[in-house]
Amino acid sequence: NAGVTQTPKFQVLKTGQSMTLQCAQDMNHEYMSWYRQDPGMGLRLIHYSVGAGITDQGEVPNGYNVSRSTTEDFPLRLLSAAPSQTSVYFCASAYYNEQFFGPGTRLTVL
């Protein structure tokens, strides 16, 4: 199993550009989520999904969209990137009480 994979690993955007961060898992987990990590802030929940076709907002959802068309994939879309979205983004999947985190995507918005 590859576990939770994220692409790209690094990305630089200009303000106003859009892009999609990819997240996939091959463990058939129903639950997936996106977090952002900023210095000194810990991780904060952006969006989560409890299964295909079901998504919900977390603590900091503004500026981000998600969809869950398959169990395996949970992409995060930045509609119009802003410098405040410069962060490290982690995707996670969960099975019962275990959470599995991906390697992260480091995003810089200029």
Next chain:
Amino acid sequence: ELKVEQNPLFLSMQEGKNYTIYCNYSTTSDRLYWYRQDPGKSLESLFVLLSNGAVKQEGRLMASLDTKARLSTLHITAAVHDLSATYFCAVAARGSGGGADGLTFGKGTHLIIQP
């Protein structure tokens, strides 16, 4: 709103010493997690604590949970340099299902262990 506070946020200690990191949370929870993060890396799961009085140990690390006090501790025994990292606690609000309703994280404890 669930709030999670860790302290200390920064800790520098010498090898061979013992120390404890504290994690307080504000509302009832039935799951508490401890993670380790090395610079530039993802989170590594250390412990999942599910009930009052739960205690788990792995090597020089031991975690405990007191749900009545809403407090978890991560105790480091005879610290070694390899334990230098940032440690996070994270809490799932009671009633959230499956784990991906989301965790609320503390800000992390940056631990430096000097030889």
